[in-house]
Amino acid sequence: MPPFKRQLQEKLKHALSASELELVPSSFQRLGHIAIVRLKQELVPKKEYVGEAVLAIVPGVKTVCLNTKKIETEFRQPNIEFLVGENNLVVVHREHECIFRFDVTKLMWSMGNMNERKRMYEMVKPGEVAVDFFAGMGYWSIPIAKHAQPGHVYAIDANPDAIDALRENQKLNKIPKEKMTVIQGKCEEVAPTLGHIADRIIMGYLPAPTFALTAAFHTFKPRGGTLHYEGVCEEGKYDELLQDVRDQGTSLGWNAELLHAQPVKSMAPRKWHYVLDIKVTPLDWDEGSMGKIRKEKESKQKIRARESHTSAVPAQ
Numbered sequence: 001m002p003p004f005k006r007q008l009q010e011k012l013k014h015a016l017s018a019s020e021l022e023l024v025p026s027s028f029q030r031l032g033h034i035a036i037v038r039l040k041q042e043l044v045p046k047k048e049y050v051g052e053a054v055l056a057i058v059p060g061v062k063t064v065c066l067n068t069k070k071i072e073t074e075f076r077q078p079n080i081e082f083l084v085g086e087n088n089l090v091v092v093h094r095e096h097e098c099i100f101r102f103d104v105t106k107l108m109w110s111m112g113n114m115n116e117r118k119r120m121y122e123m124v125k126p127g128e129v130a131v132d133f134f135a136g137m138g139y140w141s142i143p144i145a146k147h148a149q150p151g152h153v154y155a156i157d158a159n160p161d162a163i164d165a166l167r168e169n170q171k172l173n174k175i176p177k178e179k180m181t182v183i184q185g186k187c188e189e190v191a192p193t194l195g196h197i198a199d200r201i202i203m204g205y206l207p208a209p210t211f212a213l214t215a216a217f218h219t220f221k222p223r224g225g226t227l228h229y230e231g232v233c234e235e236g237k238y239d240e241l242l243q244d245v246r247d248q249g250t251s252l253g254w255n256a257e258l259l260h261a262q263p264v265k266s267m268a269p270r271k272w273h274y275v276l277d278i279k280v281t282p283l284d285w286d287e288g289s290m291g292k293i294r295k296e297k298e299s300k301q302k303i304r305a306r307e308s309h310t311s312a313v314p315a316q
């Protein structure tokens with residue numbers, strides 16, 4: 001039995017029945033001074049007892065909250081309820097030498113993505129332009145801007161609360177404006193207005209951000225780049241996610257080649273969260289001659305357009 005569960009049971013042995021003691025949680029999520037627990041339905045009437053016990057057991061915890069149900073809204077706000085302790089729900093969470101300040105009742109944080117956040121910033125090459133499509137309070141953008149040496153990071157989110165936190169976290173992490181631009185709006189509308197700027201696009205939105213793929217393809221540089229496409233699928237069946245990217249890409253003139261499929265965390269029995277690292281290149285791109293074929297095609301198109309324009313002009 002995990003030590004946390006044993007400690008809880010010991011602390012609660014006079015407050016809960018034997019069957020209730022069996023149901024106490026075996027883990028919790030820690031964000032700064034806050035511990036967040038999930039409880040089985042039968043234990044919810046005893047939530048304050050459990051909260052007080054967590055407060056007493058875990059060193060440094062000043063506030064205990066209850067995670068009441070799954071995240072379902074468009075902006076992915078968590079369902080967090082204050083239980084006991086200090087009523088301060090704004091957390092200062094540190095990870096990979098970055099600081100993230102946010103209200104745990106307004107913005108979500110996934111502990112399961114911790115290694116992935118490191119893998120991501122380690123992949124970014126010096127000078128690259130990265131566009132973070134669902135930036136939240138900066139889970140990817142802040143570590144990339146802080147640890148990699150990107151040319152620029154564009155962090156886009158539709159939720160005003162996420163934007164406020166992003167701007168604050170940019171300041172807290174001393175990331176200059178020349179390195180990172182925060183943009184409020186729907187990425188499928190905003191990203192294409194940036195032009196063809198991206199070497200790397202991060203699309204972190206579950207169950208899968210298929211709806212924003214067209215915008216992503218429009219935002220890549222003419223030679224393409226790397227797409228990090230997140231999604232949920234059955235264990236090992238990430239080909240379905242890749243196929244969505246390929247279908248959209250082909251219809252827009254892009255090739256999508258899988259470089260790596262990274263399992264991130266289990267979401268439900270046999271359901272996994274994956275990140276697919278995908279190399280995106282124009283269908284007619286010739287690496288060796290730096291896009292020679294595409295250039296030739298474009299110049300042929302220009303000649304044809306000029307010819308048809310000339311022939312449409314009536315003879316004087």
Ligand SMILES: C[S@@+](CC[C@H](N)C(=O)[O-])C[C@H]1O[C@@H](n2cnc3c(N)ncnc32)[C@H](O)[C@@H]1O
Binds near residue numbers: 074113135136157187
């Ligand atoms: C679950 S968070 C993702 C956080 C982070 N990117 C990750 O992968 O861990 C999803 C974020 O997407 C934002 N969002 C939802 N729809 C959006 C849209 N159409 N355009 C931009 N942001 C959107 C939400 O506000 C939320 O902050």
